Every structure is written in C-alpha cells, then in structure tokens.
Amino acid sequence: MIQIQNLRAWAWDKKILKWVSLDFQPGKNYCILWKNGSGKSTLSAVVSGSPKYEVESGSISIDDKNLLDMSPEERSAAWVFLSFQNVPEITGIKLSEYLRTIYNIHLKNKKPDTKDISPFIFRRFIKKHLDELHISEDFLDRDLNVGFSWGEKRKIEMLQIKLIEPKYIILDEIDSGLDLDAFKQVVELLKLIDSEENSIIIITHYFKILEHIDVDTVYLMESWELKKQWGKELAKQISENWFTKL
Numbered sequence: 001m002i003q004i005q006n007l008r009a010w011a012w013d014k015k016i017l018k019w020v021s022l023d024f025q026p027g028k029n030y031c032i033l034w035k036n037g038s039g040k041s042t043l044s045a046v047v048s049g050s051p052k053y054e055v056e057s058g059s060i061s062i063d064d065k066n067l068l069d070m071s072p073e074e075r076s077a078a079w080v081f082l083s084f085q086n087v088p089e090i091t092g093i094k095l096s097e098y099l100r101t102i103y104n105i106h107l108k109n110k111k112p113d114t115k116d117i118s119p120f121i122f123r124r125f126i127k128k129h130l131d132e133l134h135i136s137e138d139f140l141d142r143d144l145n146v147g148f149s150w151g152e153k154r155k156i157e158m159l160q161i162k163l164i165e166p167k168y169i170i171l172d173e174i175d176s177g178l179d180l181d182a183f184k185q186v187v188e189l190l191k192l193i194d195s196e197e198n199s200i201i202i203i204t205h206y207f208k209i210l211e212h213i214d215v216d217t218v219y220l221m222e223s224w225e226l227k228k229q230w231g232k233e234l235a236k237q238i239s240e241n242w243f244t245k246l
C-alpha cells in the first residue's frame with residue numbers, strides 16, 4: 001500500500017500541496033479529480049520523486065518502507081509507475097535500448113541473478129507486444145519519444161507498463177489527446193493490466209475512461225488540498241453536473 005500522510009510540498013517558494021493524506025491499496029483503483037492547477041500532477045511528481053519539489057513535512061510510505069528516502073530509480077524498482085502528463089522526449093536513446101534496459105531492470109528486480117536479455121532476443125520478444133498495440137517495428141530505432149505523436153507516446157507508455165508490471169500505476173491525463181481508436185486500445189490494454197495485484201490511479205478531466213475502468217475511490221483535490229474522498233458514484237455525478245452542484 002502507498003500511504004501518504006499530512007504531506008506538504010513546495011516548488012521553489014510556492015507551497016503546492018498542503019496536508020494531503022490518502023492511500024492507494026493494491027487491488028483497488030482510484031481517480032483523482034478537480035480543476036486545472038489544483039495540484040494533481042504535483043502530487044504524482046512528488047510520489048515519483050521529481051527533484052523539482054521539496055517535501056516540507058509529512059510522509060509517504062510504500063509497503064511500510066519510507067518512499068521519501070528512495071531515489072526515483074528505487075521508487076520505480078518498488079513498482080511505482082508514473083505516466084507523465086507531458087511525456088518527455090529524449091534524444092540519443094533509442095526506444096529499443098530504453099525498453100530493453102527497463103525490462104532487464106525489471107527482471108533483476110524479480111530475480112537478482114537473472115542475466116540481461118540480449119538485443120537480438122529482446123527484439124524478437126518485443127515484436128508481439130508491438131503488434132498487439134499496432135506500433136510499427138520502425139519505432140524501435142527512433143529516439144525515445146522524439147517526434148512521436150501524442151497517441152504514439154501513450155501507446156509506448158502502455159508498452160512499458162506491460163513490460164515492467166508495476167504495482168502502482170499513476171496515469172496523469174492518459175486519455176487526453178487520443179483519437180477514438182487509440183483511446184479504445186489504451187482502455188483495452190488497461191483492462192488487461194488491471195488486476196488484484198495492482199492499483200491504477202487515474203488523473204483525468206474526462207469521464208469516458210471511468211466507464212471502462214472501475215474505480216473504488218475518487219479523491220478530489222482543490223486549492224492543493226485533498227478535499228473529499230468519495231465512492232465511484234461521485235465521478236458519475238460530476239460528469240453529469242460538472243463541479244457546480246458539489
């Protein structure tokens with residue numbers, strides 16, 4: 001379980017989060033909702049260990065270990081995956097090498113004495129996953145995310161989730177900018193990934209995705225505070241009335 005208690009965080013001299021307390025349990029799915037600028041992306045960046053933010057007080061634990069003591073790499077090794085709202089483009093790193101590296105780290109995580117998978121074997125192995133997502137093999141030789149369309153970037157993130165099987169999957173507006181086909185593919189893949197072992201945390205402004213992925217709890221962020229915790233009926237209520245009748 002990820003447990004956040006009384007978290008206060010700063011970016012430069014601006015207090016971004018105040019007194020956020022919530023938890024994410026494996027086997028349950030969550031949705032974080034509220035308006036632009038309410039601190040949703042900041043919260044996920046703090047959980048994934050972004051150096052841009054400073055935690056003033058409070059705690060974040062993962063399976064009873066202190067997450068704040070861990071480097072971003074250790075956090076992803078502890079099975080936390082963040083899909084960024086703005087997916088970074090990285091020149092000089094080929095997609096194939098990036099995927100092979102994270103896959104090897106994942107294998108070692110599960111079994112420390114596992115040997116690295118070679119580039120040749122990995123290419124054969126990854127082919128079926130690419131086909132499933134309708135991604136051309138040519139992408140493997142391109143620089144990571146450089147010039148990829150929005151939908152292509154999202155599919156590559158889905159591919160990463162499939163490869164490393166994270167336990168806590170934070171999806172920051174994964175549904176924005178996708179055409180209907182890409183949206184359906186992402187949803188189908190999320191349904192496949194969704195299990196009793198993991199927790200999918202959906203940050204969104206749209207509600208279509210919640211018709212496909214069952215969430216157990218909806219958290220509302222307002223003015224950088226966690227305001228309310230509701231069951232999934234809230235998502236339906238907001239989708240019908242937006243925030244006006246809350």
Ligand SMILES: Nc1ncnc2c1ncn2[C@@H]1O[C@H](COP(=O)(O)OP(=O)(O)OP(=O)(O)O)[C@@H](O)[C@H]1O
Pocket residue numbers: 011012014016034035036037038039040041042043052085
């Ligand atoms: N590094 C930073 N320096 C200064 N202000 C920041 C920084 N990062 C975030 N903020 C501010 O903190 C507030 C919360 O931002 P955040 O990106 O978390 O909002 P959000 O809820 O994800 O919004 P959206 O729905 O638009 O994605 C915003 O006002 C933003 O400008």
Ligand SMILES: [Mg+2]
Pocket residue numbers: 040041042085172
């Ligand atoms: Mg955001």
